[in-house]
Amino acid sequence: MFTLSAYKRQEPRPWSSCLIVFAAVVISLAVSALMLKLQGKPALHGIELLFQGALGSRWSIEDCLIKAIPIFLCSLGVAIAFRLQIWNIGAEGQFALGAIGATWAALTFSDQPGYIVLPLMFGTAFLGGGLWGLIPALLKLKMRANEIIVTLMLNYIAILFLDYLVYGRWKDPGSFGFPMTKAFSVSAIVPKIGATDVNWGLVLCLVSGVVMYVFFRFTRMGFELKVAGENLNATRYAGLPYVKLVCVVMIFSGALAGWAGLIEASATINRLQPSIMVGYGYTAIVVAWLARLNPLTIGIASFLLAALRVGVENLQLELQVPAAFGGIMEGMILLTVLAGSFFNEFGFRFRRPS
Template identity: 70%
Template sequence: MQRFRIIKRQERLGWRSCFILLTAIALALLLSAVMLVMRGTPPVEGILTLFKGAFGSRWAIEDSLIKAIPIFLCSLGVATAFRLQIWNIGAEGQFALGAIGATWAALTFPELPKPVLLSMMIGAACIAGGVWGMIPAILRQRLGTNEIIVTLMMNYIAILLLEYLVYGIWKDPASYGFPMTPMFSEQAIVGKIGTSGVNSGIFHCLVLGVLFWIFFTFTRTGFELKASGDSVRAARYAGIPYNYLVVLVMVLSGALAGWAGFLEASATINRLQPSIMVGYGYTAIVVAWLARLNPLNIAITSFLLAGLRVGVESLQLDMQVPAAFGGMIEGLILMTVLASGFFVHYKMVPVRKQ
């Protein structure tokens, strides 16, 4: 029987790495088709309905772009922490705190001029999200806690705080008992682009994506982040302020997720209500890994996974597929793509007999 050994590749694969990635995604879709067969749904028709619902019309593309905006910002924040090998699983909670901060500004100063009020809402959202991200970083430094567990648990605290506010002191008296705040004033709403349904938050994503690419590519701090992520011991030996960088990336990560919460509350819902929490922060973790922490790849992957969400909604309506099917496809894509990374970085060679 032929035996093989695993060795690290010394050469770059080039276009062949794209082929491996596409093969992994195709495998995930094939497994998704198998699941459709298991529940008695025509697999080809189901996959076609998925793609048509996601990208087959102007409405579908616009809806995908709308959902991609908060996913992109949360993913960019998560990727910032991941570059330092800090595992921020708390984007969902930081997103909630950002929405709360923006709502506070919108309800407290509704008559301010629009540029001033929107700037105040962004600032409040970023501060709230950044502080929520800073807490687990400080606990990690001072008490040696695990940031994965702390950020995950803080998600539930943030979501319950949001529900407490919309069920309590911020509840709209005219909402007929439904948990939601009053509608934001016109000055507190991020507008649409022309006659489309896409809000101008997409320009926020473009600017922030370019700024973070410049930050990681051309600045000393960006280089220190990458070096520290590769080896903490070497970073400390070189005099890089690792503890400061841990706090910095968690604050930036939380601020970006908070910015996403501001856009969702202001541009999409125009108020705060529990339905704002749809799992964008968790999807961001999948996007960051699939995109290999690259801002351009994050933009593309955010749009594709947002389209997956829209496509699953069409599957639900047309073929009565459960809503959980979308999460299953996300998980399959993540597992197959991560597994494909093995073949990108390593290869199997036959062991020659003596």
């Protein structure tokens, strides 16, 4: 008899990975269609509606892009940290602090022109997110406190801090007591690109993605990071500045999430309010790992995940399926893509038992 055994491929094949993602998505969609059928809804039409809602028109693609921007920035941020094997799951909190920082600048310098207030906002968002990222880094380095738990707890604390500000100090007197700050002045709003609805955050994504790629590919520090991430012991023996690396990485990791918070507060809501927190920081972790921490794939994965969420809304509206259905679909797609990637990294061969 022959037995089936798996072996690791030397080089994962890029084209087959596309194929696998495609196959995994098809399988999940088939299961979702079956679930629709079980509810007595038109199955194929449902899948069609999903695609129509996400990619069927110019504005739906724009919607997906707008939604993908914060996911991408947070995801890029956590990916840098993951490369150094720092388990930063605190993008949610860093996002909140970035939004808070940006809002402070926007409210304080509201009468300044855009070319002054916007850079200031980017600066304060960087500081807010970056410092919030630095706290777990310092606690890890100085007190050996595990960063997973510290970043997770800091998420809750950041959200409550945001609550505290918008329910108290920063509450707009004209909001009839509702928790929101004053609307940003026009100069403090990140503008839209041309005639589209997409804001300039998209360009920020492109720039930061390219910078990250270049940094890891061509700079000394990027190289050090790569080495350090692959082998922590080697880092110490090679005398790489581990402490400095961790701090720098966490600052930038937090700052990117902070900028995502800035874009959401400034470009899409035009003020700070508690509903800005919708869990992009957690979504980012999924995206970063799914994309294997690679900036380009993070971009693709962010867009696809945003597209799925936008598409599910259309499905909800047209077929009146519950919102939870979207969660089931998303979970299924992630799990099948994950399981499917096995076939990319491993090959099979039949062996005659010896």
